[in-house]
Amino acid sequence: xxxxPYVAQxxxxxxxxxxxxxxxxIGLTIVYGILRxxxxxxxxxxxxxxxxxxxxxxxTALPLGAAVLLPMIIVGGVGVLVERLAYRPLRGAPEVAMxxxxxxxxxxxxxxxxxxxxxxxRAFRLPQDLIAQNRVGVVSFSTLDAVSVAMAVGLxxxxxxxVTRTRVGIAMRACAENLRAARLMGxxxxxxxxxxxxxxxxxxxxxxxxxxxxxxxxxxxxxxLPGLKAFVAAVIGGIGSIPGxxxxxxxxxxxxxxxxxxxxxxxxxxxxxxVFTLLLLVLLVRPRGLLSxxxxxxx
Amino acid sequence: MLLEIENLxxxxxxxxxxxxxxxxxxxxxxxTIVGSNGAGKTTTLLTISGILRPRRGVVRFRxxxxxxxxxxxxxxxxxxxxxxxxxxxxxxxxxxxxxxxxYHRQDREGVARDLAWVQxxxxxxxxxxxxLAGTLSGGEQQMLAIARALMSRPKMLLxxxxxxxxxxxxxxxxxxxxxxxxxxxxxxxxxxxNAYQALRVADRAYVLETGSIxxxxxxxxxxxxxxxxxxxxGG
Numbered sequence: 001x002x003x004x005p006y007v008a009q010x011x012x013x014x015x016x017x018x019x020x021x022x023x024x025x026i027g028l029t030i031v032y033g034i035l036r037x038x039x040x041x042x043x044x045x046x047x048x049x050x051x052x053x054x055x056x057x058x059x060t061a062l063p064l065g066a067a068v069l070l071p072m073i074i075v076g077g078v079g080v081l082v083e084r085l086a087y088r089p090l091r092g093a094p095e096v097a098m099x100x101x102x103x104x105x106x107x108x109x110x111x112x113x114x115x116x117x118x119x120x121x122r123a124f125r126l127p128q129d130l131i132a133q134n135r136v137g138v139v140s141f142s143t144l145d146a147v148s149v150a151m152a153v154g155l156x157x158x159x160x161x162x163v164t165r166t167r168v169g170i171a172m173r174a175c176a177e178n179l180r181a182a183r184l185m186g187x188x189x190x191x192x193x194x195x196x197x198x199x200x201x202x203x204x205x206x207x208x209x210x211x212x213x214x215x216x217x218x219x220x221x222x223x224x225l226p227g228l229k230a231f232v233a234a235v236i237g238g239i240g241s242i243p244g245x246x247x248x249x250x251x252x253x254x255x256x257x258x259x260x261x262x263x264x265x266x267x268x269x270x271x272x273x274x275v276f277t278l279l280l281l282v283l284l285v286r287p288r289g290l291l292s293x294x295x296x297x298x299x
Numbered sequence: 300m301l302l303e304i305e306n307l308x309x310x311x312x313x314x315x316x317x318x319x320x321x322x323x324x325x326x327x328x329x330x331t332i333v334g335s336n337g338a339g340k341t342t343t344l345l346t347i348s349g350i351l352r353p354r355r356g357v358v359r360f361r362x363x364x365x366x367x368x369x370x371x372x373x374x375x376x377x378x379x380x381x382x383x384x385x386x387x388x389x390x391x392x393x394x395x396x397x398x399x400x401x402y403h404r405q406d407r408e409g410v411a412r413d414l415a416w417v418q419x420x421x422x423x424x425x426x427x428x429x430x431l432a433g434t435l436s437g438g439e440q441q442m443l444a445i446a447r448a449l450m451s452r453p454k455m456l457l458x459x460x461x462x463x464x465x466x467x468x469x470x471x472x473x474x475x476x477x478x479x480x481x482x483x484x485x486x487x488x489x490x491x492x493n494a495y496q497a498l499r500v501a502d503r504a505y506v507l508e509t510g511s512i513x514x515x516x517x518x519x520x521x522x523x524x525x526x527x528x529x530x531x532x533g534g
Contacts, residue, residue, distance in 0.1 A: 167402065174388045174399050181386040184348055186374030186403045186451055 005138035010261040016145045018253025019152030023207040024230030025245035027200025033176030033240040037098045041105035043227020049075045049205025050212040068209050072202040079201025080194050113220040121219040124212040148210040236282045238289025301326045301486050307356035309346050316342040318510040324488050329481045331489040331497040334507035340490040341383050344457045348380040349373045375403050379453030383460045385444040389433030396432050400450030417446035438469040455486045462493050494531035498522040
């Protein structure tokens with residue numbers, strides 16, 4: 001059997017990975033909620049965030065917090081710009097047109113990074129005190145893990161306040177439910193959509209910092225995998241639902257870690273196969289995901 | 300004239316839904332458009348609100364051309380649209396729905412006053428303010444839809460089939476509220492299949508048939524018109 005410290009350790013790992021998936025999944029889900037767009041370029045914004053963070057860490061003496069916050073702000077702006085230039089002109093076109101465009105955007109961002117920088121992976125070194133391992137009772141975790149989880153939870157709490165307490169946040173939920181009625185109520189949907197892209201992209205940038213810190217290196221295609229996993233997380237939770245994205249993210253993070261941690265080591269190479277099997281199982285039981293409202297949008 | 304529509308032609312792809320519709324609504328009037336399913340009533344309202352774009356024709360509100368404005372700009376100018384089938388936000392609470400109706404407004408006190416006003420018009424909304432709108436009954440949802448549209452303090456209210464699918468008692472209630480609103484000075488353009496009720500409360504009426512205005516006149520006149528009786532009032 002597994003020892004208690006080992007199990008506790010897996011829980012901590014699941015929590016860290018789940019936080020990253022949840023943050024990325026939120027961006028996918030709020031954009032999908034309003035535009036019915038599966039934004040394949042979303043993971044690439046995570047990559048841009050990681051590169052920006054590295055640039056700040058290497059070239060400036062700014063405090064660490066700035067290396068997280070500034071990329072969030074910049075990538076938020078990039079997300080808004082992408083929507084303005086690539087997706088808005090296609091509003092009203094068949095959904096598949098925007099989907100294909102998002103693949104193109106993804107390609108442009110990846111190749112743009114290769115052209116301006118290089119395809120070579122770069123080391124993503126964090127200050128020593130962030131990587132330092134802490135022991136609390138039986139579990140050990142890096143300061144980065146603790147910061148990541150705390151930050152993810154904090155950001156999700158802020159987002160929840162935003163969508164339940166603010167005018168634009170409530171409008172975001174209204175738009176996701178019925179875009180035409182939202183327009184008839186005088187909601188400027190372009191403004192709401194810009195907010196959705198800004199917030200989603202900023203969260204992806206934060207996740208980029210965590211992801212890069214976890215794996216210690218970054219490269220132009222690094223956004224693909226977390227983007228894909230976050231998409232699975234969003235679908236498991238019920239795409240379009242913000243609590244669903246959070247739940248799906250943690251569910252996926254935990255299952256992935258547990259799969260690798262508790263099953264025979266020979267199986268750990270199949271973790272992605274396991275992830276998609278989990279997706280299939282959830283969808284067989286709840287075709288719209290765990291927390292979907294079950295209603296198709298009108299208009 | 301508060302609202303003037305001139306020669307409006309609207310297409311869904313290649314199908315022409317409106318064929319040169321012209322109509323006017325004066326300040327303080329209650330005007331109704333009656334017509335059967337598919338006549339173009341909803342299309343007319345959606346074009347006024349800027350959701351649909353006409354291929355030809357002009358919509359003027361208070362003398363200004365609003366034909367190409369975005370829907371939220373049209374709301375800002377004072378036209379509010381209560382859509383067919385209610386289309387309330389079921390995942391939002393009753394109060395959140397009402398706030399969405401006042402989305403563009405900056406005057407907090409005015410919004411609070413109007414919230415009190417619509418809750419007075421529909422007391423049940425005050426009772427249910429924290430409930431998710433999706434849990435309301437059909438009649439309550441219709442009241443919420445009207446109340447939500449009123450939250451923008453419109454100069455003109457577009458009402459699309461407010462009585463659709465409601466029990467007779469509730470239809471009475473809704474029409475009483477419509478008359479109350481009109482007495483409070485809200486100009487109303489009402490689209491109805493229930494021509495009997497609509498002609499009873501309206502000042503003037505237009506009869507829309509397959510995308511064109513067939514008849515127009517005072518509501519009393521049209522209610523006595525033989526053709527109208529035959530087609531819309533059950534003989």
